[in-house]
Amino acid sequence: MGKRMVETVIFVIAALAALAGAVTVVLARNPIYSAVGLLGTLFSVAILYVVQLAHLVAAVQVIVYAGAVMTLFLFVIMLIGVDKEEKRVEPLPRQRLWVGILAGAVILFAAGVALFGEFVWVPAAATAIDQEATNGTIQAVAEPLFTDWVLAFEATALLLTIGAAGAVVLAQFKRKRA
Amino acid sequence: MITPPEISWVAIAPDLALAIGAALVLLVDVQWKPAPRVLGWLVGAILAVGAGLTILQWEQGADALASGDTESLVAFSGLITMDGFAIFSRFVLIAATGLGLAAGWRFVVSLGRRGAEATALVLLATTGFSLMVAANNLVMLFLGLEVGSIALYVLAGLARERRESEEAAIKYFLLGSFASAVFIYGVALIYAGTGSFEILGIRQHLNDFVISSPAVIYIGIGLVVAGLGFKVSAAPFHTWAPDVYQGAPAGLVGYMAAVAKVAGFAAIARILLTAFSDLADTWLPVVAGISVLSMVLGSVLALVQGDVRRLLAYSGVAHAGFIMTGVVGGATDGVLFYLAIYAIQLVGAFAVVAVVSGPDGAGSSLEEYRGLGRRSPLLAGAFTILLLGMGGLPITSGFVAKFGVFTDAWAQGYQWLVIVAVIASVVAFAFYIRVIVVMYMDDAGDEQPLRVGPERWVLALAVGATILWGIFPSSLLDLAADALPI
Numbered sequence: 001m002g003k004r005m006v007e008t009v010i011f012v013i014a015a016l017a018a019l020a021g022a023v024t025v026v027l028a029r030n031p032i033y034s035a036v037g038l039l040g041t042l043f044s045v046a047i048l049y050v051v052q053l054a055h056l057v058a059a060v061q062v063i064v065y066a067g068a069v070m071t072l073f074l075f076v077i078m079l080i081g082v083d084k085e086e087k088r089v090e091p092l093p094r095q096r097l098w099v100g101i102l103a104g105a106v107i108l109f110a111a112g113v114a115l116f117g118e119f120v121w122v123p124a125a126a127t128a129i130d131q132e133a134t135n136g137t138i139q140a141v142a143e144p145l146f147t148d149w150v151l152a153f154e155a156t157a158l159l160l161t162i163g164a165a166g167a168v169v170l171a172q173f174k175r176k177r178a
Numbered sequence: 179m180i181t182p183p184e185i186s187w188v189a190i191a192p193d194l195a196l197a198i199g200a201a202l203v204l205l206v207d208v209q210w211k212p213a214p215r216v217l218g219w220l221v222g223a224i225l226a227v228g229a230g231l232t233i234l235q236w237e238q239g240a241d242a243l244a245s246g247d248t249e250s251l252v253a254f255s256g257l258i259t260m261d262g263f264a265i266f267s268r269f270v271l272i273a274a275t276g277l278g279l280a281a282g283w284r285f286v287v288s289l290g291r292r293g294a295e296a297t298a299l300v301l302l303a304t305t306g307f308s309l310m311v312a313a314n315n316l317v318m319l320f321l322g323l324e325v326g327s328i329a330l331y332v333l334a335g336l337a338r339e340r341r342e343s344e345e346a347a348i349k350y351f352l353l354g355s356f357a358s359a360v361f362i363y364g365v366a367l368i369y370a371g372t373g374s375f376e377i378l379g380i381r382q383h384l385n386d387f388v389i390s391s392p393a394v395i396y397i398g399i400g401l402v403v404a405g406l407g408f409k410v411s412a413a414p415f416h417t418w419a420p421d422v423y424q425g426a427p428a429g430l431v432g433y434m435a436a437v438a439k440v441a442g443f444a445a446i447a448r449i450l451l452t453a454f455s456d457l458a459d460t461w462l463p464v465v466a467g468i469s470v471l472s473m474v475l476g477s478v479l480a481l482v483q484g485d486v487r488r489l490l491a492y493s494g495v496a497h498a499g500f501i502m503t504g505v506v507g508g509a510t511d512g513v514l515f516y517l518a519i520y521a522i523q524l525v526g527a528f529a530v531v532a533v534v535s536g537p538d539g540a541g542s543s544l545e546e547y548r549g550l551g552r553r554s555p556l557l558a559g560a561f562t563i564l565l566l567g568m569g570g571l572p573i574t575s576g577f578v579a580k581f582g583v584f585t586d587a588w589a590q591g592y593q594w595l596v597i598v599a600v601i602a603s604v605v606a607f608a609f610y611i612r613v614i615v616v617m618y619m620d621d622a623g624d625e626q627p628l629r630v631g632p633e634r635w636v637l638a639l640a641v642g643a644t645i646l647w648g649i650f651p652s653s654l655l656d657l658a659a660d661a662l663p664i
Contacts, residue, residue: 166332169295
């Protein structure tokens with residue numbers, strides 16, 4: 001059994017787990033189940049990153065998403081109340097059917113393109129990455145981040161400022177009596 | 179040992195001024211709690227510095243182009259450029275920000291202590307879009323897009339006291355995030371197909387290699403166009419626009435719509451006309467299709483609107499279609515001229531809306547405009563000229579702009595598109611005339627003249643620009659013709 005075979009098997013298992021988690025998020029009635037489903041998806045995607053030799057990204061995925069973001073989600077769910085089950089009244093009966101048909105058509109189309117379209121990925125992108133980067137070391141990520149990509153890195157600081165200022169400005173308001 | 183990156187202060191000077199300005203506004207507000215008037219002067223100074231630095235960049239860029247040194251126009255390892263295209267768009271953005279803030283200033287003041295945050299968010303949104311129009315790298319472009327868009331989502335919800343504003347913010351946020359995801363997926367596929375994020379790198383790759391099976395690139399282009407098409411409210415990605423225009427605070431809608439359109443179209447033009455110019459045969463029919471759909475849908479739906487804001491939203495969809503004909507025409511100067519003209523008119527038109535329906539009002543029913551010609555003759559006159567300008571009446575700048583993009587598309591061999599566009603313009607004229615008729619032909623229910631605040635300066639400038647560039651367009655046309663992407 002070659003290396004490729006192992007990779008494929010791991011990919012299939014992790015991808016199926018990720019999909020199962022995603023389906024749970026949408027279908028579960030209890031928000032806690034949804035959150036746990038999301039956790040499963042996030043972990044499975046982290047496994048896919050490891051298969052791609054992106055160890056740092058995988059670690060960040062687990063720490064930031066599965067750790068911090070999930071905690072926030074659960075916190076909010078607990079604040080709102082776990083016992084409130086969603087009311088099963090269908091507000092959009094017809095639209096949902098059409099969206100379902102449309103989504104099915106898109107998925108079929110995408111599958112068709114993936115199967116019969118001749119995809120050529122450019123190998124130049126892969127070879128341009130040096131050996132250190134493929135080992136997933138922090139240095140290999142950090143160096144381009146603070147040299148070639150420094151402006152993009154700084155631009156994300158603007159995002160944080162917007163987040164803070166936006167939260168302040170949206171949180172303080174008085175609702176006028178309707 | 180890491181070599182420190184080369185920092186080109188010139189290339190980011192205006193963005194830096196705006197970002198530092200935003201931080202300054204927040205800090206000054208916390209420390210001294212200045213009166214709104216002081217805040218206004220501070221913001222005005224920041225925008226003036228930004229505009230001044232942009233003009234300096236223009237000089238520098240013109241020198242570099244004259245000496246044939248295009249390499250020096252790219253900075254930060256190819257992340258951004260300071261070519262004429264970027265600088266022209268950036269100047270339009272800053273001008274629209276100044277006008278938009280003046281039009282919305284009464285709303286900002288009405289926010290009280292939250293006004294400073296709102297102002298800072300406006301400045302940050304402009305910073306983001308300014309980085310976006312200058313981006314030479316799809317990742318940088320995406321970051322600029324997100325910085326701008328997320329700030330706009332918050333601005334749409336600033337009048338949260340009203341349900342409509344909350345609805346507008348949530349709708350804009352959810353659909354906008356989805357569009358951003360579509361865009362970034364397209365970028366990933368383009369990277370997979372060409373091995374580069376850089377606009378110039380992609381063009382180089384397409385030049386150097388014969389792409390035997392380009393399905394990945396095609397899908398990537400399609401998704402990128404769809405994502406950006408959302409931001410400029412081109413049909414069929416326009417459904418959010420009427421609700422957001424109607425619900426967001428009246429004073430700021432003009433600004434939000436104008437900067438999103440300018441930045442979105444600048445990005446579309448740069449990506450399609452520079453990076454994928456070699457694949458024009460594949461994307462031209464798609465863009466022409468979006469253009470036709472936007473023009474027809476926008477014009478027809480605008481006819482039946484009973485609310486001026488929704489009417490302007492659908493007319494914005496139609497205008498997105500008109501600008502798309504310029505992209506089909508393949509000439510950036512037509513697109514830039516149209517964007518500059520339209521952004522000014524849009525901010526001016528929404529300044530009128532802000533006066534009529536109050537700075538934070540919801541909706542702006544056509545009924546409120548009944549008899550405006552008798553009630554506030556100057557206001558109605560300004561609105562009339564702006565609407566005629568948007569409709570493209572000769573001797574207004576709107577005509578020159580439409581004429582420019584239509585001739586470009588005609589020369590490109592898309593005669594049928596131009597014919598559809600001309601018919602759509604005539605239909606579009608009908609609903610602009612309808613508003614004018616309501617303003618002048620009907621009796622006013624309320625004879626009390628409306629109170630006009632700082633909006634009057636915005637209107638004076640917008641009307642002046644509409645007429646001036648309608649009669650003497652060559653000054654702006656020459657600038658737009660010089661504003662070439664690298």
